[in-house]
Amino acid sequence: MKHNKKLLMAILWSAMGASLILFVATRFNVYAFLSIFVTAALALAWWGMNFPITETARRNTHLGVVGFWTLIFGLLFGPFPVPKKPQYVVGEVHRFSEMEHGWGRMYSGALGPQIANHGRVYTDPEEVNGIGGARGKSPSFVTGYPLARALFGGASALDGYRGVEKHGGEPAAPVKYPWVNYESEARGTKLGWNKGDMLLPEVAKQLGYEKARYTPEENSLMVKGIGKWLGSMDVAIAEVDPRWFYSHDFITKGTPLPLEEVKELKYAIQLFVDQDWTRVHNDPGNSWWSVAKSGQAYSTSAWQAVRLAAMLRDMGYVARVGFGGINYDSVESPISVYSGKGEYGRLSDAVVPSAGGLRFKSASVLTNFPLKAGDPDQGYGITRMCANCDRCARACPVSSIAMGEPTVENGVNMWQVDKDKCVRFRAGNLGGNCCNECLRVCPYNKPDTLFHRLGNYMIAHSPVAPYLFGSVRGVGLEDWLDFDYSSEAGHVKNRPARWVQENPGFKMQFPYYVGNYIYTEEDRSTAEAWAAGEGAKMGKVGLTYKGVEWGKIEPRLLDANGRSRNVHHDFEKGALPAELPLPGKTISKEEAQALLDSGQAFAGGSNHTDANVFPPRSPKYERGVLTYKEAAKKWKEEK
Amino acid sequence: MLNLKVNFQMKWYEGLLWAVEIGLVAFGLWALVDTLMISCSKAAWRFLLLFLIWALPGAAVLVFFRPGRNAQDNA
DSSP: OHHHHHHHHHHHHHHHHHHHHHHHHTTSOHHHHHHHHHHHHHHHHHHHHHSOOOHHHHHHHHHHHHHHHHHHHHHHHSOOOOOOOOOOBOSOOOOOOGGGSHHHHHHHTTTOHHHHTGGGGTSOHHHHHHHHHHHTSOOOTTTTSHHHHHHHHHHHHHGGGGSSEEETTEEESOOSSOOOOOOOTTTTTOOOSSGGGBOOHHHHHHHTOSBOOOOHHHHHHHHHHHHHHTTOSOEEEEEOOGGGBOSBOTTTTSOBOOGGGGTTOOEEEEEEEEOOHHHHHHOOSSSSSHHHHHHHHHHHHHHHHHHHHHHHHHTTOOEEEEBTTTBOSBOSHHHHHHTTSOEEOTTSSEEBGGGTBTOEEEEEEEEOSOOOOOOTTOOOSHHHHHHTOOHHHHHOTTOOSOOSSOEEETTEEEOOOOHHHHHHHHHHBTTSSOOOHHHHHOTTOSOOOHHHHHHHHHHHHOSSHHHHHOOSSSOOHHHHHTTTOBTTTBOOOOOOOOBOOOOTTOOOOSSEEETTEEEOGGGOOTTHHHHTTTTGGGSOTTOEETTEEOOOOOGGGBOTTSOBOSOOTTOTTOOOOSOOOOSSEEOOHHHHHHHHHTTSSBBOOTTSOGGGOBSOOOTTTSSSOOOHHHHHHHHHHOO | OOOOOOOOOOOHHHHHHHHHHHHHHHHHHHHHHHHHHTTOHHHHHHHHHHHHHHHHHHHHHHHHOOOOTTOOOOO
């Protein structure tokens, strides 16, 4: 009998040991992790029940458990230094053409005619003609439905306020060439904040005086206070690196944006608007809400930035506004990163813990108003966390987010999203008008509660928390907890991944001339064959992967070859015609060269060779390896 | 009239372990409430379960590790 008791005890301790070995061998699998505690408890209980316990053994086991938890507490909550923010810039960085990003390529037709005409599958012909005819444009996944149209419309309505023509004392009316600095009549006069120059009370309290002195530190506190008053979740301030400015503008289809004309713009103020936890949490990824919540955040942030800029202009300073969907003059994510508010994550975008991780949309104001920028070295352990977490990459319906290690693109070492695949799914998602999956599953995507802040603290400081919360190989704690389940909306089960495809065998013809811009062979999409249906099932259609189910496509929505038909889920008659017009045209190499040489057309993706960039790159900022600090310092000194 | 007399005594190291156990359960309850508040009921219950599982070894020691009548105290 006693022998059996001892045997069972040995088995229980062995089970605990095996759980421990499994935990390490599976790279921190959460089930093995939990099993360690359960088996340890059983072994201790069995020991206590069946064998004599001495006072010494009693004391030692008590202290052993206390010691274990003290160690764990120390490892999780200890004030370990936050890992240094990685040096993302490792090579020569070129300015990015706005024509080069996913939306620019898709809308301009560089990804093919079917996706460029995607809006036609969302509505019946009458609506297509109505929307398109009235505005002289094809409908899009944004303009196809009233809610999305209304919420994105807020940003469109404000676009005029970026222009040079004035309305009610403010710049108004869309301009053909948007690379302008509005100069207020007050410019040079330098009016103060208000009559008496009283500071916001909270700023006055912090500084210990009430009347403005216009020091950069005071200006920053005021701008942050006003930004938050306007509704921004947080306010980022950074010194401008001129490589953040787009080299070519999208709205005017490729107009170059010369650095010489914006030398005054030394500071960037960034405002963040939440896309709303409830909407993001409850969005199944194939919904018709997705793009509407994006529009809401774009419109709201645009309003905030336009108001802030109006104030700065009236005070006598230059203020340019950039806002979404596509009205930016500069890339937004580096402002978030180098203002000390975030870091680059696996999505190749900035994760900002104080703005819901990835859940925000931002707008920015570029100005010469003297400000004190945030600490560009401020880290949050985000890149380290993302190295241990692949939830967004797993969730992406078209596998456009990189698993594995970061790679170098345009001199920047980080994970690179396949923007063509991403945009084709988001614009051409036939089961909904966008996606949202990466945002929804990101561990940083939680409401800003004290408990969530504690989690962010652990991820930033603790050397073990990133392994515990986001195991890239096993099932991490975040997976097991299953935040995906919403008590308001239930569980996301069915996510049919379908997207507008190009005709079989499609190959884009370059040079391709659209507006003022010429796309060349260097701009060919690496996802072109996939876009035409080849290997398209590399999307996660019909798979169950790490607990996520991907729904099957109904047979009526597939053609005889099993390809996705370009027809809206709810509108069977609306298949796109086989032949569709492109917004631009294919021209010969000679014609393209003549247009570029004569300055009638422009070109210049960041991956282009120098000879194929029109106008030429800046020798000062786009040659050699310049860190952010070096480039920002040079720009600040530029007169 | 009910005359209730409660006699309670514990060693210093028992107090420490009780503090750890109470802390773990309290943390689990905080996680439960916070996560319920953000409409993640499944995650909320699992959070609580997680902390209860973590508290199991300590609970086993508190409940079952008591010196028996015949135990030899070598301390």
